[in-house]
Amino acid sequence: MSNQWLSGASRKTGKINNEMVSTDKGAAVDNNHANINEDGDDDGEDDSGMFSFNYDEEVVMCIDLHSGKVGCSILDYHTKTLKAFNQDHAINKSTITSHDLIDEADKSAHDINLMVGLLIMEMNPTVCLVPVRLEDWIFNHIKKKCDEVKCRLELQPMKDFKKLDLLESLHLNGHDNLTVLNDLLSNSRFTTGVTVGTVACILANNEQHAELDSCNDSTASSNMITGRLSNNRFENVVHDIRYIDLKDRMVLDENTISALNVLPAAHKLGHDNMMKNGSLSVFELFNRVSSDYAKRMLKSWLFNPLTNKKQIEQRYCIIRILLDRQNSVLFDELTQSIKRCPDAFGFINQLSSGKSTLGTWSKVVNFLEKGINIFKLVNSLKLSPDNGNLFHDIKRNVDISALKQCLRKIMAVIDFDTSRDTKTVTINTGVDERLDECRNVYDHLEGILQEVAREAQTFLLSALSQTDCRMTRNLDVLINAVYIPQLGYLITVSALLEPFLANITDLEWEEIFRSPEDVYFKNDKVLELDETYGDIYGVISDYEIEVLFSLQEQILEKKAELTSYSVLLSELEILQSFARISVERDYIEPQLMENNCVLDIINGRHALYETFLDDYIPNSTMIDGGSFSDLSWYNHDKQRIVIITGANASGKSVYLTQNGLIVYLAQIGCFVPAERAKIGIVDKILTRIRTQETIYKTQSSFLLDSQQMAKSLTLATEKSLILIDEYGKGTDILDGPSLFGSIMLNMSKSERCPRILACTHFHELFNENILTEHIPGIKHYCTDILINQNHVSGATQIKDDHENEGITFLFKIKEGISRQSFGIYCAKICGLNKSIVKRAEELSNLINMGDDVVQQCGKMTKKEMSVFQKNQEIVKKYLTWDLDLEASTTSENLRIKLKNILR
Incomplete structure (x- = not known):
């Protein structure tokens, strides 16, 4: 910041806290540490360019x-x-x-x-x-x-x-x-x-x-307004105390959060439209909130799905009201009004701690204006008579008159137009008579200083000899009068005149300080100004701070009302985000069941995958496990376990996470992507889908999978949902299927069996002695495919020799068991070398026909036998060649004879 000195002949300047600042009319307080961005916010950066600790x-x-x-x-x-x-x-x-x-x-x-x-x-x-x-x-x-x-x-x-x-x-x-x-x-x-x-x-x-x-x-700005001291040492640390409620919350472990992509786990790459418009996580899908507090609340909701039916349905009610056709115009206006609504906790903290700046007061005004407008819109909505939802809380608990009163007080005190120009908090004229009087003096200070400077020039002209006067022409340039806050009024004399001043015997001027260019003096006239006007800039600053402090106290009296309303607005912003996604993605309101172990979803869709596709193929799920209290459910023709089989890359894993996400979205209070959904409330979603591997873990993949499986089975209750994707892979070809089959059989006979969706490729389990299609409690689904060459999926039984012919994945789920994985075909379309694929097909055919692979691989083909016999003849010829007889044969002839033998 440049040093700008105020003189009677030029401009007024001020010096506060050792910073030279330029002071224009109405300037209230120094803001030399407050960097204001385009939104009027303090960017937290000091003059040195370093960000301070917050x-x-x-x-x-x-x-x-x-x-x-x-x-x-x-x-x-x-x-x-x-x-x-x-x-x-x-x-x-x-x-x-x-x-x-x-x-x-x-x-x-x-x-x-x-x-x-x-x-x-x-x-x-x-x-x-x-x-x-x-x-x-x-x-x-x-x-x-x-x-x-x-x-x-x-x-x-x-x-x-x-x-x-x-x-x-x-x-x-x-x-x-x-x-x-x-x-x-x-x-x-x-x-x-x-x-x-x-x-x-x-x-x-x-x-x-x-x-x-x-x-x-x-290190804070001199624009801070310090509050009164208090004997309560935690007054500015703890304002409220609340309980952490662990009841009525669905439990999600880190495996589930990762498997369902609740939080972003990867960055979008490239600029193609599919990646640009798609959502990689649930948080990204619903992150249409603006304030930091609302984002934190959204994350809290995502980590804590509800299990209380009444609380969930209260959120449904808000979405239903917002999507009502009668409220469509108001819904759009509400969405626009709530955008970038400031966080009340932020500006309340700044006011309480004395760190308020122009940006702080701008946020307060913005919050009040938006809050008043949102209150009016809420009152205009067509509401149901239910008294338990968020809209009724806003209408009943928000004191709109208090908000309007706060807004009027702030607008009456602060001149925001001038403040934005000066980057300082400027007080309106007429707020404080004493302040207005001091400003009036300050505004006329330039003329007063000019008069003092002329008197000093006249005195020196009369005191200097004629020779000195001729040598010191243009005294109006060399002599001046200035005002410096905290130092008062001073006479400035150019250092060029100092030798001539020594010739004046009766010069009763007191030197205060000097710079390389000027010497600063006090004389009787400027001392009189000190007595008459005092440190006028400091007095103005004191009065302005007093006015702002009074305004601050009045706003802080409404602290509880402002922060409570801010919480309600954050909840509303999240729910309007739910509503916006629901209408854009054609979500429906699910039906929740408190006592029934049911998962009935008609044409459900994957909430994240469908954001990347123009046409997503929906699938249905039907699990009816009876009531949660039925301990012999498996004897009453009920199923709680679904085993999904099918070809590789046919959509089994997506189907698992699709159902998990539908249950999850339903219990965070959002509509779900389906045509119809009936869901028995889930207390835990547990998964064995992704192997949670990291570089600091030394366990094998199968060991990590088994730990996840054990954890899921240990924590599950009859109200839980477990998603299992190919557990048992990565170990012995006998141990893996045995473990998976044992788990399914054991859980099918458990009195408190949870709902289980499990995918597997262990087709050997599905015979009459292990996992038949008629085991009580287990339901079988498979993915549908279309085989080319007139083999339509489902119309005829798939033969082994058609396994690797052209296949069309339909990505549809149907009842039944698939006994083919089509892994070789999947490898083929993924680009594996043709010779490898061909050999794999030969080995697969041998296994399917029941042949001994080791014995068959030990036999030579006709082509191999022919090559072997030719090689034997070559060896015999070479061994019968008597090289002793070729002692006199030239090297060239030897080379020709050897070539003939090898042929």
């Missing part, structure tokens, strides 16, 4: 496992919300170690790892605190999950978990906050002891970083 974006989690109980708490510095378990999560009390995981202990370890992993992925903490005494097996799991989300894992001393006085020192407002706090403290000896310890640890960690936080504040 502690407001920290999410601190603390996890502890002690005495058979798991405790967890989370402090989100952005929303100033502290969340904790409503009670410690009890586990099996037997000692669990990484070397002794059997039976119930094994199940408990799976349960803990699953819960902890989900919490870390959902909350996406930046820091995770754990006690030093934590056992290795759980510490290693937490470390692995923290590495995946790039979270710092920090060990904490045990003394920090015992500082319950920190929890008691919390002073929170509101009945709900006090109820939760008192409940945690009163039950700390019985049901919340471990959790309360984690809360104490987070608060202790905050105190340890208080000094760092203070250092960050010291």
Whole structure:
């Protein structure tokens, strides 16, 4: 920033906090550290070009496992919300170690790892605190999950978990906050002891970083408005305290999240239209929200599908209202109005901490304007009489008059047009009489300084001799008067005149400081100005800060209303995204069943794959497993297991994930891609689809697959859904099919069998002695194909010798068993060498005919026998050739004779 000095003959300047700034009319406060982008936001970059650390974006989690109980708490510095378990999560009390995981202990370890992993992925903490005494097996799991989300894992001393006085020192407002706090403290000896310890640890960690936080504040802009000091040391850290509700949530492990592509796992490559318009993950599909808080809420919803039918149907109700034809115009207006709606937690934090800038106030105004408009649109919607949905919450709980009052106050105080030009927060004229008077003086200061400069010039002309006067012409250029904030009013004399000033004996001017070009003095006149007007720029700044502080206090009085409304708007933005996708992709509202083990989907589609295709081939699924409470369901002609067979590349894996996604979407509260869907509510989706391999794992693929399979079977209940894709591959040709068949038979007789969709290529299992088509509890589906040369799929039985003829994949599912994998044909169309494919066909035919492959491969063909006999004749001729008789034969003749033998 350039040094611009204000003189009576030029322009006014100011100097605040050792920064020389140019001050125009109405300038309120220095914004020399505030970089404002096009949206009016503070970009967080200081003058040095370095980005400063933003502690407001920290999410601190603390996890502890002690005495058979798991405790967890989370402090989100952005929303100033502290969340904790409503009670410690009890586990099996037997000692669990990484070397002794059997039976119930094994199940408990799976349960803990699953819960902890989900919490870390959902909350996406930046820091995770754990006690030093934590056992290795759980510490290693937490470390692995923290590495995946790039979270710092920090060990904490045990003394920090015992500082319950920190929890008691919390002073929170509101009945709900006090109820939760008192409940945690009163039950700390019985049901919340471990959790309360984690809360104490987070608060202790905050105190340890208080000094760092203070250092960050010291670098803030002079435009900050500092709030009043308080005896409550956590006043600006914790505003609300809530429970982490583990009930009514579907459980998803990391395998399921990966298999269903819930979060982005790859980047889009290239620029073709298919990749451009398609969605690689569920998050990308629905990510039409603008604020960071709404994105975080969307991720939380994706990690926590609901299991409470009423809560799910409340979300359906909002989508239904938005898609009602009577509301179509309002739906479009609502979509436009809610775009880029600011996050109230962000600007409230900036106001509370004194870090408000022009960008902050612009966000407040933008939020209020959008919020008022959205409220009007919601009131114009045609709503059902149901009182339990989000729209009724907005109409009933939002104080629209308070929003309008806040907006009027801000617009009355801040001149945004001038502020955008000056990049400073400018106060309107008429807000404060004292401020207006000081500005009036400041505006006329240039004329006052010009008069002072002329008097100084006149004095020097009279005091200098005639010779000096002739030598110092143009005194109006060499002598000036300036005003510098904090230093006051000064006479500036060019350094060229300093030798002549020494000749003036009665010059009673006090030198203040000098620069290479000028010397700065105080005389009686400028001292009089100091007394009359004082540090006018500083006084203006003080008055402006006082006005802004008063406005800030009035806005913060509505903090609870603003943040509550912001949460409602974030929920609405997510649901309008669900509605927009539902209407664009022709989704339908599913029917949910609380007590029936059913999965009835008519013409379902894959929510992600169809975004890449113009025409997606739908498929239906019908599983009727009776009621969840029926322990002898398999004796009542019910099926809970579906085994899918079929050719390679015919769509079996897509069919699995398609059904998993339909159930998943239904329980996050979205419509689903199908013509009709009836779904019994699922408590867990567990998968063995993708082998979770990483470079730091030394286990084989089959071992990893078996671990996933064991975990799924261990955690599953009668309300769960398990998706299995070709379990058993990668091991012995007998062991793999045996394991798969054993699992299917065992689960078909289990009283609490979950719904299972399983794909396999083990066709040898489907005979009269193993997995017949008539086993109770199991249903068989296969993929349909069309074989060329007049062999229509399904019309005639496929013969072995037609396995590798031209095949058309229909990507349709039908009832029945496919006994051919068509792997060789799949390899052929993938570009495998023709000679390899041909030899594979020969070996396949030998196996299909029941021949001994080893014996057959040991026999020579007629062609091989002919070549062998020719080679024998050559060898005989060579052995009977007496080379001793050829001693005198030339080399050329020997070469000719050898050539004749080899022929």
